[in-house]
Amino acid sequence: MKQYVIYKRVSTEDQGKSGHGLDAQQRDIDIFLEKFSDVPFEVAGTFQDIQSGADNDRPELAKALDLVRKIGGELLVAKLDRLGRRVAHIATLMDDKRVKLRVAQMPQADKFQLHIYAALAEQERTFISERTKAALKEAKRKGVRLGGLRDKTMKRNEAIQHKADAEAAKVMRIVGPLRASGQTLSAIAETLDSMGVATSRGGTWTATQVSRVIERGQK
Structure with a gap:
């Protein structure tokens, strides 16, 4: 067993x-x-x-x-x-x-x-970190007060995250049971489109977008 x-x-x-x-x-x-x-x-x-x-x-x-x-x-x-x-x-x-x-x-x-996936995920996190450092360095060169920049950015990001979380929670009421029943991401995307459920940008669904909703619902 x-x-x-x-x-x-x-x-x-x-x-x-x-x-x-x-x-x-x-x-x-x-x-x-x-x-x-x-x-x-x-x-x-x-x-x-x-x-x-x-x-x-x-x-x-x-x-x-x-x-x-x-x-x-x-x-x-x-x-x-x-x-x-x-x-x-x-x-x-x-x-x-x-x-x-x-x-x-x-x-x-x-x-x-799994090893390849782990390596790619680590590379992505490293790149995001370096991109953030580069943006802060450029802002400092232009004389932007970084404290104020971070505060505004954090508030804006929090608002975006809250909105995305709320939208994902609504969609997960449909996606969750479909995924639990064994449906593929592509099949779920087609179901959402057929139900008239729009994406956050008002477009049609793809397997990747469904995957992101599931990821957000698991945080």
Whole structure:
């Protein structure tokens, strides 16, 4: 019988107390177990940390990995970034022959594909960081008060984020059940269009846009 050890992580104590993010992770894991897992199976243990993904010293993850090695099971996470944000850390886990890794959102991905995904995600975060530094440097050269710039930017970004979160929450009422039933992202996009549900910009839906809505709904 296949055995899974479930691991979930949220970034802050508040998220851990409120359950924000944990329900979304559990939903993805439940979908994987129902739609994609070999049967029969059993969940041998569930662990969760309330720590930043940049922190590799996570006690509950260590316990989950110990159990995986002990029973020869698979470590099951909702998203790859729940294991960490550093590709080196994720690569170390993948290189451990006693650890089998399964990601609910990428049910068919093998270790090589997961490694590539982790590397690309890290590159994207590095580029975004450098782009932000370059923008601040240019603003400073032009004499812009960075404190004021940051305050205005943060307020504008918060407003945009709140609006996007609200819109995503509405759409997820439709997308969530469709995804849980096993529909593809493209099929969901077609359903939204047929229902007359417009995107945030008033356009038609694509698989990528549906994926972004799901990602936002899981934060």
